[in-house]
Amino acid sequence: MTDKKIDQKISLSRKISYGIIAAVLVLIILEITLRLAGLFPARKLFEKSQSSASWQENLFAGFMGIHEPAPELLWKMKPNLNKTFVQTNSRGLTGRLIPYEKDTAKLRILVLGDSTPLGIGLKDWDNSYVWLLQEFLERQLGREVEIVNASTAGYTSRQGLEYLREEGLKYDPDFVLVYLGNNDASYNGYLSDSALMAQASEYIGLKKVLNNFKIYRMLKSILIPLKSGTKDYEGLELQVRVPPHRFENNLAEIIEISRKNGAGVILNTIPVPLTWPPGVEFKVFTTGRDTVSGQLFMPQKQREILEQKMSLALDWEMFRQQYGQIDPWSQRVLQSAYTDSGSIVENIAGYRRLLEGDSSNSGYLNNIGVLYWQSEEYDSARIYLKKALSYDPADPSVMYNMGMTFLKQGMTDSADHYLRMARDYDYNSLRIKSDYNEIIENISQNKGIPLIDLKADFERLGREKLFVDHCHPNQIGHRIIAEQLTDKILEIINSQN
Numbered sequence: 001m002t003d004k005k006i007d008q009k010i011s012l013s014r015k016i017s018y019g020i021i022a023a024v025l026v027l028i029i030l031e032i033t034l035r036l037a038g039l040f041p042a043r044k045l046f047e048k049s050q051s052s053a054s055w056q057e058n059l060f061a062g063f064m065g066i067h068e069p070a071p072e073l074l075w076k077m078k079p080n081l082n083k084t085f086v087q088t089n090s091r092g093l094t095g096r097l098i099p100y101e102k103d104t105a106k107l108r109i110l111v112l113g114d115s116t117p118l119g120i121g122l123k124d125w126d127n128s129y130v131w132l133l134q135e136f137l138e139r140q141l142g143r144e145v146e147i148v149n150a151s152t153a154g155y156t157s158r159q160g161l162e163y164l165r166e167e168g169l170k171y172d173p174d175f176v177l178v179y180l181g182n183n184d185a186s187y188n189g190y191l192s193d194s195a196l197m198a199q200a201s202e203y204i205g206l207k208k209v210l211n212n213f214k215i216y217r218m219l220k221s222i223l224i225p226l227k228s229g230t231k232d233y234e235g236l237e238l239q240v241r242v243p244p245h246r247f248e249n250n251l252a253e254i255i256e257i258s259r260k261n262g263a264g265v266i267l268n269t270i271p272v273p274l275t276w277p278p279g280v281e282f283k284v285f286t287t288g289r290d291t292v293s294g295q296l297f298m299p300q301k302q303r304e305i306l307e308q309k310m311s312l313a314l315d316w317e318m319f320r321q322q323y324g325q326i327d328p329w330s331q332r333v334l335q336s337a338y339t340d341s342g343s344i345v346e347n348i349a350g351y352r353r354l355l356e357g358d359s360s361n362s363g364y365l366n367n368i369g370v371l372y373w374q375s376e377e378y379d380s381a382r383i384y385l386k387k388a389l390s391y392d393p394a395d396p397s398v399m400y401n402m403g404m405t406f407l408k409q410g411m412t413d414s415a416d417h418y419l420r421m422a423r424d425y426d427y428n429s430l431r432i433k434s435d436y437n438e439i440i441e442n443i444s445q446n447k448g449i450p451l452i453d454l455k456a457d458f459e460r461l462g463r464e465k466l467f468v469d470h471c472h473p474n475q476i477g478h479r480i481i482a483e484q485l486t487d488k489i490l491e492i493i494n495s496q497n
Contacts, residue, residue: 055297056188060154071200112160113151113179121472132482157250158193176258181432184242270432271458274419276470278396278426283336310397311370313404322464362392396426
């Protein structure tokens with residue numbers, strides 16, 4: 001190599017080195033400037049997901065001010081809460097702080113659950129079945145019982161499984177109780193919980209390091225809104241958070257992991273009311289916006305479903321009788337349902353005119369059926385609702401209206417049939433579906449796991465009158481669950497002795 005070429009190579013290397021040094025100096029100066037200016041303060045590393053890809057993550061991450069984002073779990077309860085309705089310990093769980101080390105003289109129970117064992121729906125969350133169970137067991141056993149209540153609003157079986165792996169096993173529980181399923185079969189945009197968790201955990205170590213730098217946080221604040229605004233989901237289908245086969249796999253893994261660590265597992269079917277109308281839980285969130293990007297966080301496809309002008313046969317007097325005093329939030333949810341205003345006769349005539357140009361429009365037919373239902377002309381209501389179903393046999397709103405019509409006519413078996421169908425076709429609310437409860441029953445039988453059939457118990461003891469809303473039991477319902485669990489745990493302990 002000639003001296004000239006060597007000099008050129010050295011010169012190029014120096015230029016690259018000087019360029020790198022200059023770039024580093026610029027970044028250092030920019031970092032110092034941002035710090036001195038107090039811009040882009042430190043925040044949680046994971047504040048959101050891609051908005052329309054997983055809108056429930058955006059919703060629950062800030063739910064009631066009690067949650068915070070968490071990459072491994074999507075979200076979790078905030079630690080050290082001291083609100084009037086809920087208090088949490090330093091690990092973000094309700095109840096007193098339980099040490100990881102276990103005293104063998106004490107019985108320890110881990111609860112993997114959603115908002116029901118957390119106590120949402122009750123005036124005092126301390127009256128949830130979890131703490132009633134502790135009280136009943138201590139009275140019966142004459143020994144101290146420690147309960148680690150790892151329940152969190154909105155949790156699915158996938159989140160429960162991940163909590164067990166990452167944190168739950170540290171407590172070395174004697175029993176693991178599972179109350180999950182209401183949130184699994186609900187639309188969450190275009191990504192399942194498993195996909196979201198894989199996405200969140202990608203390069204997590206590097207992201208945690210970078211999040212310490214203000215430059216990185218500045219770039220995130222610029223790029224995330226751009227990414228959210230340009231993301232194209234056209235052609236993709238809405239996904240439930242946990243499809244049935246994954247629900248089964250999640251339960252199987254919870255059982256296997258618990259057994260390997262010496263814990264007994266108790267499953268239970270999930271009870272839900274039938275006369276609560278479909279879809280209304282999510283309607284109130286159609287205008288919700290992502291706090292970072294400002295974009296509407298519910299995907300367009302789902303908004304279109306929820307914003308259809310489909311009337312529901314809402315019986316307010318029945319709601320008051322069954323669910324007791326309707327709380328303001330539930331009242332707002334129910335009032336979000338579409339209703340025709342004005343004269344019933346004129347509205348029916350108007351829809352009939354519309355049908356002349358669109359005879360197969362199930363929405364027009366449904367709304368005529370509801371108008372006849374409001375007029376107590378139930379036979380006429382059934383004729384139009386049946387025709388609506390012939391054009392759209394999978395519409396949960398029409399199924400619900402048919403069920404409510406049969407209910408008014410005293411035909412309870414037919415009413416239950418349509419109301420169950422309405423629940424099972426409704427992926428826009430947080431209620432377990434029949435096939436998920438069947439999976440719980442089957443996996444219990446196949447793996448020899450103790451099962452409490454709460455669904456059957458609630459059916460037998462009053463069902464609708466044991467709830468405060470779409471899925472949360474009232475105080476009587478919580479007591480029933482606590483009593484059934486107490487009996488089952490005592491039965492197992494006595495058989496072991």
